[in-house]
Amino acid sequence: MEGTPLxxxxxxxxxxxxxxxxxxxxxxxxxxxxxxxxxxIVFAVKYRRRHADEIGAPIHGSLALELVWTGIPFVIAMVMxxxxxxxxxxxxxPPEETLDIYAVGKQWMWKFQHRGGQRxxxxxxxxxxxxxxxxxxxxxxxxxxxxxxxxxxxxxxxGRYTQLWFNATKPGRYHxxxxxxxxxxxxxxxxxxxxxxxxxxxxxxxxxxxxxxLAQQGEKLFTDLVCYTCxxxxxxxxxxxxxxxxxxxxxxxxxxxxTANAEYIRESILNPAAKIVAGFPPIMPTFQGQVSEExxxxxxxxxxTLSGDQAPAGGGGGAGATTPEASPxxxxxxxAQGAGSAESHPH
Numbered sequence: 247m248e249g250t251p252l253x254x255x256x257x258x259x260x261x262x263x264x265x266x267x268x269x270x271x272x273x274x275x276x277x278x279x280x281x282x283x284x285x286x287i288v289f290a291v292k293y294r295r296r297h298a299d300e301i302g303a304p305i306h307g308s309l310a311l312e313l314v315w316t317g318i319p320f321v322i323a324m325v326m327x328x329x330x331x332x333x334x335x336x337x338x339x340p341p342e343e344t345l346d347i348y349a350v351g352k353q354w355m356w357k358f359q360h361r362g363g364q365r366x367x368x369x370x371x372x373x374x375x376x377x378x379x380x381x382x383x384x385x386x387x388x389x390x391x392x393x394x395x396x397x398x399x400x401x402x403x404x405g406r407y408t409q410l411w412f413n414a415t416k417p418g419r420y421h422x423x424x425x426x427x428x429x430x431x432x433x434x435x436x437x438x439x440x441x442x443x444x445x446x447x448x449x450x451x452x453x454x455x456x457x458x459x460l461a462q463q464g465e466k467l468f469t470d471l472v473c474y475t476c477x478x479x480x481x482x483x484x485x486x487x488x489x490x491x492x493x494x495x496x497x498x499x500x501x502x503x504x505t506a507n508a509e510y511i512r513e514s515i516l517n518p519a520a521k522i523v524a525g526f527p528p529i530m531p532t533f534q535g536q537v538s539e540e541x542x543x544x545x546x547x548x549x550x551t552l553s554g555d556q557a558p559a560g561g562g563g564g565a566g567a568t569t570p571e572a573s574p575x576x577x578x579x580x581x582a583q584g585a586g587s588a589e590s591h592p593h
Contacts, residue, residue, distance in 0.1 A: 257420055257441070258396035259413040263333050265397070270329070274322060337398060340411035344379040345372070348460075350539045351382065351389030351402035353428060354435040359540060361547065362451055363459045368437030370422065372414060373447035379411040385539050390426035393439060399425050407508055414441040464548030467541055476530075485530065486523050490553040492546075497524045508546045515542060 256262055293302070347370070348359040358366040358380075372378045382391055382402040392399035393412060400410035414420075424435035442450060457463050468474065476485040486496075495503045496510070499522040504510055513520050515537065518530035537545070 254394040254421070255416070255418075256395070256397075257414055257416045257418065258393075258398070259415060260333075260337055261395065261397040263336065267329055267333050271326065274326075337410075340379045340409070341377045344377045344411060346379050346381060347372070348540075348543045349380050349382045349391060349402065350543075351384040351386075351391065351424065351428075351435075353386050354424070354431040356389075356391065356422065356424070356435070356437055357540065359460055359543060360451075361460045363457055363463060364451065364453070368422075370437070370439045371447065371450055372439065372441055373444050374414050374417050374441050375444075377411060377413045379409055381543075382408045382410070383539055383543075387428050388426050389424050389428050389435070392423045392425035393420065394423070395420040395439075401426065405512075407512075414439075417441050417443055459547075460544050461547040461551045464541075464544035464546070465551075467537070467544060468548055471533075485526055488549055488552055492550050492553045494553070496521075498522060499524050511546050511549060512542050515545065 253265070256265065295302075346361060348361075349370075350357045350359075356368055356370075358370050360366075364371075380391065380400075382400055383406065384402040384404045386404065388404070389402040390399055391402055391410065396412040396414065398410045398412050400408050402408065418441055420439045420441065422437045422439050424432060426432075428435065458466070477488055491506045492511070494506050496506050497503050501524075504521060510521070514530075516532060516534045518532060519528050522528045
């Protein structure tokens with residue numbers, strides 16, 4: 247049935263496992279549906295009332311029968327649970343080494359950013375036989391990125407980062423969709439995944455990006471917003487120095503300690519008063535509406551290069567990427583403007 251509209255081609259390492267579980271669940275359901283239907287018909291005929299004054303014989307039950315019809319469904323349910331859990335954990339836990347790509351959902355398109363700086367809309371180039379992790383967010387409403395041939399999907403949620411991963415096994419062109427109703431043109435929010443042999447993918451990457459790598463774009467934005475006036479070490483410092491920040495523990499004015507992951511960086515840029523860093527006044531302005539989701543991702547990538555950290559944008563699971571690293575920043579003593587609670591403007 248592979249290749250039909252209901253069962254697209256299996257083109258990832260996880261796809262056969264998902265399909266096997268699916269067919270097992272369908273087979274068990276069909277077996278018991280047929281069994282129950284046959285028993286209903288047989289019992290309806292065998293134990294029907296044959297004349298008006300007939301009274302059925304009393305039945306006192308059977309302990310053995312009750313144990314059987316309790317034990318067998320329990321075993322089947324446990325098999326489904328263990329099997330389903332193993333497939334879920336395989337989908338939810340990316341490998342340690344992945345190729346990281348950022349995706350932003352927007353009515354009605356998918357925007358992809360590679361760490362090398364390449365950008366795509368409704369099209370995604372990936373290499374074959376390489377674990378790829380897609381880190382998701384949304385600019386407006388709830389979306390859902392779905393790769394049918396890879397058997398993976400994940401919600402893109404405004405204000406949050408989520409992730410999915412896959413390892414494509416066959417070069418080719420495959421569909422991608424939005425699987426969550428997101429407005430009047432939801433059905434048009436689709437695109438293609440182009441899975442390429444390694445040498446062709448490297449040739450595609452060599453085209454480069456006019457604006458530099460994603461981290462370099464973040465560094466430029468950091469400079470354009472004059473964030474260094476507050477976050478650079480020295481006598482004029484009004485905010486925390488961000489070298490080595492990403493992935494570390496940050497002490498807040500409340501005494502709490504939080505992990506400086508991408509969620510924290512994002513919140514500190516858009517809502518700096520939410521978590522005030524200990525020892526600094528709450529003077530940083532909000533950048534809500536002034537920086538886009540793509541720019542937030544670029545700033546986060548820049549902060550990672552300051553600490554040498556290549557952790558996932560969601561702050562958990564998986565580790566480094568296999569893409570080329572960004573070039574060292576020009577001012578290693580500074581950080582992106584949103585990761586503290588200090589003023590990022592020179593005023």
